[in-house]
Amino acid sequence: MFLDLRFRRALGHALIALVALSALTACHEEQASAPDPTPMAEPEPAAEPDPEVPQGIVASHKARVKFKGGERYARDLAAALELPRDQLCSELGLYDCVGEVHRISLGGVEPYELGIDEPLPVAPVSAAIAVDRVALSACTRRVEADLADPGAAVIFAALAAADGPKRADLEAIAADLVDRVLRRDATPAEIASIADFYAEAEADAESPARAFGQLSCFAVATMLEALFY
Amino acid sequence: MTRFFAAMVTLTIALPASARPVAPSAFCAVYPEADACADGVALCETCHTAPPGRNVYGVQLEQALAPGEARPLTDAVFLEALPVALADIEALDADGDGYDNLEELLAGTGPADPRSRPVVGDCPRSVAANGWDVCNYDPAYVFKKIHLDVCGHSPTRSALDAFAAESDRLAALHEALDRCLDSEWWRGEDGVVWNLANRKIAPLKSIKGGDGAGDIPLADYEDDYAYFVYVHTDDRDVREVLTGQYFVARTGGVGSPTVYTPFNPTGLDDVNRRGRSVGQLVFPPFRAGMLTHRWFLMSQIMFTALPRTAAAQAYRAYLGYDLSRLEGLYPVEGEPVDYDSRGVDQPECARCHSTLDPLTYPFSRYEGIQGGTGEFRIPFSFNRRRLESFTETDGPHIADTPQDGRLFGEPVADLVEWARVAADSEAFAKATVLDYWKLMMGESPRPEERAEYDTLWTELMTTHEYRVERMLHALIETEAYGVP
Numbered sequence: 001m002f003l004d005l006r007f008r009r010a011l012g013h014a015l016i017a018l019v020a021l022s023a024l025t026a027c028h029e030e031q032a033s034a035p036d037p038t039p040m041a042e043p044e045p046a047a048e049p050d051p052e053v054p055q056g057i058v059a060s061h062k063a064r065v066k067f068k069g070g071e072r073y074a075r076d077l078a079a080a081l082e083l084p085r086d087q088l089c090s091e092l093g094l095y096d097c098v099g100e101v102h103r104i105s106l107g108g109v110e111p112y113e114l115g116i117d118e119p120l121p122v123a124p125v126s127a128a129i130a131v132d133r134v135a136l137s138a139c140t141r142r143v144e145a146d147l148a149d150p151g152a153a154v155i156f157a158a159l160a161a162a163d164g165p166k167r168a169d170l171e172a173i174a175a176d177l178v179d180r181v182l183r184r185d186a187t188p189a190e191i192a193s194i195a196d197f198y199a200e201a202e203a204d205a206e207s208p209a210r211a212f213g214q215l216s217c218f219a220v221a222t223m224l225e226a227l228f229y
Numbered sequence: 230m231t232r233f234f235a236a237m238v239t240l241t242i243a244l245p246a247s248a249r250p251v252a253p254s255a256f257c258a259v260y261p262e263a264d265a266c267a268d269g270v271a272l273c274e275t276c277h278t279a280p281p282g283r284n285v286y287g288v289q290l291e292q293a294l295a296p297g298e299a300r301p302l303t304d305a306v307f308l309e310a311l312p313v314a315l316a317d318i319e320a321l322d323a324d325g326d327g328y329d330n331l332e333e334l335l336a337g338t339g340p341a342d343p344r345s346r347p348v349v350g351d352c353p354r355s356v357a358a359n360g361w362d363v364c365n366y367d368p369a370y371v372f373k374k375i376h377l378d379v380c381g382h383s384p385t386r387s388a389l390d391a392f393a394a395e396s397d398r399l400a401a402l403h404e405a406l407d408r409c410l411d412s413e414w415w416r417g418e419d420g421v422v423w424n425l426a427n428r429k430i431a432p433l434k435s436i437k438g439g440d441g442a443g444d445i446p447l448a449d450y451e452d453d454y455a456y457f458v459y460v461h462t463d464d465r466d467v468r469e470v471l472t473g474q475y476f477v478a479r480t481g482g483v484g485s486p487t488v489y490t491p492f493n494p495t496g497l498d499d500v501n502r503r504g505r506s507v508g509q510l511v512f513p514p515f516r517a518g519m520l521t522h523r524w525f526l527m528s529q530i531m532f533t534a535l536p537r538t539a540a541a542q543a544y545r546a547y548l549g550y551d552l553s554r555l556e557g558l559y560p561v562e563g564e565p566v567d568y569d570s571r572g573v574d575q576p577e578c579a580r581c582h583s584t585l586d587p588l589t590y591p592f593s594r595y596e597g598i599q600g601g602t603g604e605f606r607i608p609f610s611f612n613r614r615r616l617e618s619f620t621e622t623d624g625p626h627i628a629d630t631p632q633d634g635r636l637f638g639e640p641v642a643d644l645v646e647w648a649r650v651a652a653d654s655e656a657f658a659k660a661t662v663l664d665y666w667k668l669m670m671g672e673s674p675r676p677e678e679r680a681e682y683d684t685l686w687t688e689l690m691t692t693h694e695y696r697v698e699r700m701l702h703a704l705i706e707t708e709a710y711g712v713p
Binding site (some may be wrong): 057058059060061062063064066068071072075076079109111112113115117118179180183184229 | 344346351352353358360361363364373374377381382383384385386389424427428430431432433434435437670671672712713
C-alpha cells in the first residue's frame, strides 16, 4: 500500500506534535503547536509522478479527493474509538472543538450570524491545527480511559501490563487501530511501523505506554486516508 | 443586510469591460467542435476564473490578443484579433499538464486545469493491491462515498465486508443510497439539503422571527428551509420550490426523525395562528413558491419600488445566472424604460438592465417591509396598486411600470407565470443538478464530465420527472462519481 510512506510521515508528525504540545492530557489546554503551512484541501497537480507513490501503484488520474470536514471526521473518530461524540474534544473544557470553535476552519458553515453559507473554498492553515487537536484529544481520552480501567479497555488494555506490552500486543494494537479508524486490514508494513514506534517512545517519553498509545492512535487518525475520501 | 446593499451596489455600478458578452460566441465560431461550445457559446470557465478574472489559459490568450493595441479593446478590434490570438496559443500548454491547448480543447478537457487531461494514465494490474480501481467504476469506492456524502459517516467494517460479499453490488449501492437519503444528516435541520438552501435564503438571525427570534423580528426563514428540504426530498417535484402555493412545517429532529408537513393557510389565518412576526401574508393565487415567502419579500424587496435585487437573486439562486457576472443576458428591445428614474438607461447600465428590468417588473406588486408614502399597506403581501404609493419617492412614471415582464426574453404576465416558466426551464434543471453535482463531486463538472452532467439535468426534466432523489440514483452511477 502506498499509504505506508504517508503513514511514516504521520508518525513523524506525531512526534513533532508531542514536542510542540506542552501537555497532552486534553484539547482544552493551551494551544502550542506550530501552524502547518501546508493547505489541506489543495490536491497537487498530477503532471509529474508522485515520488511518494511506490512503484506498482497506479494513482488516480482524476486526483479528486475531498476533505471529510469536521463533523464527518468527528463522527468517524468517535465511532472508531468508541467515545461519545460530545466527549471527543472541547476547548477550555467547554466548547466543542468541531461544532463550535473550529467549525469554519474544518469546512463547516454558519449562515445565520456569520453569513458563511458554504464551506471555505480552500481550507485555511488553521484546519491542520484543528484536526491535530481533535485527534490528539480523542486519542488521549481513549488511552486515559483504557489505562484507568484495563478490564473495560477498548483498545489499549495491553499497555497497562506491569512489565510493559509484548511485541505481539503492540502489533495487535496496530492492527486494531487501522481496522477501527481506516476500516480495513493493516498492511504488514503498517503494523511493523507502529510496533517499532514503541522503542522510540521508550527512549523519549517518561511514560512510554501512554505516549505510544496516544501517538500511535494520533498517527493513524491523522493519516490522509482518515481525513480525505 | 450587508449582502443586500452589496448586491445593490454591484447592480448599480457600471460593469467591467474586460469580460465580453461577445467573446463566448466568437470563441465558438473558431472552435465549434469543442465540448466547451456544446451550447453554442463557450463556458465562462474556458477563459475565466470569475469574470473578469482570467485563468491561465485566459491570461495566455489576453497576452496574444492584439498586442500593442490600447486597452480596453473595442469589440470590433477584439473580434478581429481573437481568431489569430487563439491560433497563436494553440501549441502552448497553459496549465503545464503536458497537453497543448488545442489538444485539450478538442478532447474536451480543460486547458486551464492541470487535473483535466486528455489521456488516462496506466491501469493497475491488481485492483486489490492498488486499493481502488482507478480506471473503472469501482462499487466499493462508491459505497464508501455514499455513506460519507449522504449518511455523514464512513461505512462500518462489517458493512464494508457485507458489501464486498454482495452478488448484486449495484443494487446494494442504491439500497444504501435510499437509506442515507432518509438520514438526519441529509434531510434534518442544518443537514446537507438544508445547507444547500443557505445561499438561496440568505438568512440573518438578527431579523429572524419565530423560535429564536432576533432583535428585530421581521420574518422567519425556518419556513423557507423547511419548504426547500420538503420539495427536494422523497418523491416530490422540485419545481415546486418556485411554483408551490403552500407552506411546510417542520417538527421532530434531535433524537427523532424530522417530519415535514405541508399546510395551506388562506387569508390572515396564519397570522392569527402563528403570530404577526411569522405569518405568511400572500394569498394562494399569488404565491410562487419561495419567491413569495415572507422572508424573501422582506429581505429582497425591503423598501424598494422596483425590486431589482429580488429578481437578480431569484435569477442567480434558482436559475444559476449571475447578472453581475454578465450571465443570462437576454436584452429586450426598448428596455430599460427607467420607470423609477434611476438612470439605468445610460449605455453602461443598459447592457444589463435591458435584461434585469423586465425581469423585475413581475416582482413589483409584492410588498416588502413598506417604503413609499401614504397609508399603511399590509407588508409581505400582494398588492396590485402598490406602485401608486411610490410616485413621490421614485418619480411620476413608477406607477406606469407594467406587471408583466420578460424571462429569457419571453413575455410573462406576472410573477406566478414567471416562476412557472423558470421552473420548467433548462436553466432551472441545470442549476438544480449543479448544486448536487458540486456537493457530491466537490467541484463543478470538469470539461470531460460535461456529457454526464448534461445527461443528468436532461433526465431530471424527463425520465426523473423532476425528482431529485431519482436524479441522485443516476448520479451515483456516473463515471464522474464512481471512478476513483
